[in-house]
Amino acid sequence: MIYNQAFQSFNDQIQLTKEEKAYLRTLLEFKKFKKKELIVRNGEISNNYFYVIKGCLRSYIIDSKGLEQTIQFSSTNWWWADNESLLYDSPSKFNLAAVMDTEILIFNKKGKENSLKKYPKLERFYSIALEKSVIYLRNRLFQILSDNAETRYMKFCEQFPELINTVPQKQIASYLGVTPEFFSYMKRKINAALL
């Protein structure tokens, strides 16, 4: 069941045979993480790919003032990986933690390489997953550089409706690039305008 959910994300791009699915299953490890549990620690090499079955992951950094800044939320059915650490075996700049109780499938670098040797057609899937990451990150940059905080929040609500009331407000504030105080003020203003 949980594996089928992950295979669905492959199937959007390439058709997997029964045999291929059975093989991929041997590479995927199922894990549960508690709310706030750290999965990747900044400074350590991260050579895994993570697929969210249920819940949400958050990648974040600690800025020069010691504050947490959220880079990305990865919700149900999203993949996350530290591509820099994977490609160059460099220490990760990011922390990855479970925002709430979260179930994931983990796939390591060696597993990916083996899967490509055995089934080269999988490269197509990885390539499209990467293309979607480029699109997401460029849109995130676009929003930060172009939109005001209110518009960014409205777009966040559209993109992640499931996170609005489940993720701590200060994490959403840092994702939007505003202080928690300004975020509260902005939400009050929006709610007042909607009344």
Place this chain on the structure above:
Amino acid sequence: MIYNQAFQSFNDQIQLTKEEKAYLRTLLEFKKFKKKELIVRNGEISNNYFYVIKGCLRSYIIDSKGLEQTIQFSSTNWWWADNESLLYDSPSKFNLAAVMDTEILIFNKKGKENSLKKYPKLERFYSIALEKSVIYLRNRLFQILSDNAETRYMKFCEQFPELINTVPQKQIASYLGVTPEFFSYMKRKINAALL
């Protein structure tokens, strides 16, 4: 000669045979653009891949206040593509222009698809190019959310030494997310400290 330069960027990842190079050559179109010339206009579908032989491209947006905000510089030997427009046939959110007189090779979507049908091993090259884009964009987000403007400028100088004195200062300011006035003030401050 110009083609060999582009093939080198493939060769870093996969070995190309003579026959494959000859085929790829038929797909690549050489073009020259004058300084400031627009290559992709926001609102139009962009179904090309661009490889910079010499010069520099800049992708930018017009923000809600009507100001240009630089998303990305693509210098010599860089690839650029609007992946969202390519994947979904959607109008581009970006403008792409030549920062200075620039020579590029252009590769269109159909050409890419045909190349993959003929030589599936090329998928590996596209996949690593995308992985590098993810790394670049995530680092850019990291810098915007974590570093102060001075540190961002220092990192820009390290990453793009060839652009510091060739790109208009207001374009660098918008890339760094500061006003041209603050950028001038900051540079004077840095120069004074270096004396």
